[in-house]
Amino acid sequence: MKAASILALIGCLATVTEPKIYTRCKLAKIFAKAGLDNYQGFSLGNWICMAYYESHYNTTAQTVLEDGSTDYGIFQINSYTWCRRAKLQERNHCHVACSALLTDDLTDAIICAKKIVKETEGMNYWQGWKKHCEGRDLSEWKIGCEVS
Numbered sequence: 001m002k003a004a005s006i007l008a009l010i011g012c013l014a015t016v017t018e019p020k021i022y023t024r025c026k027l028a029k030i031f032a033k034a035g036l037d038n039y040q041g042f043s044l045g046n047w048i049c050m051a052y053y054e055s056h057y058n059t060t061a062q063t064v065l066e067d068g069s070t071d072y073g074i075f076q077i078n079s080y081t082w083c084r085r086a087k088l089q090e091r092n093h094c095h096v097a098c099s100a101l102l103t104d105d106l107t108d109a110i111i112c113a114k115k116i117v118k119e120t121e122g123m124n125y126w127q128g129w130k131k132h133c134e135g136r137d138l139s140e141w142k143i144g145c146e147v148s
Contacts, residue, residue: 019060020104022074024048025145027057032147034110040117044147045138046129047113051075052141053128059109060102073101075113076126082112093119 022030028048031037037044054076055061063071069080079085083098094112101109116125123129 019058022057022059024052024057024141025147027051027074028142028145028147030106031110034106036110036114037147039114040122042117042123043138045141046123046133048141049133049136049138050123050126050129053132054126059104059106062102070098072098073109074106075101075109075116076128077101077109077112077116082116 028044031047031051032044036042036047039047051057051074054071055074057074059074061071061073061076063076065071065078067080069078070085071078072083077083077094077098079098081091082094083096083101084092085098094108094115096108096112101112117123123134
């Protein structure tokens, strides 16, 4: 009995976040429901395109940068300015733990991405968007997704 309890506890502690990779259309529906379509003048296609080139729709994507900071989640939000990894020098403007940006529930990531767009120079924060999405016809990103 005691051994079973210990094994159950170890199983809980060893749980690893499984990567959730969304499909384009599932993400389009989530983004539309969250009010991203035309948020600050950026169409739904901009958000879908940006998420693809930043993380390939992978909620657990992490990129360690040369400055020691890390980009997290589907939007690759940076730890130095926008989220907290428990280091005092981090600004945490989104008031969220970086780990919250790595879950299947995209609520915190979307709230933070909206804040970034509103408080910076729009979507210019994301290099993937600047290189692959900016100034292009992005209507194709939502074709077949049953979103308006």
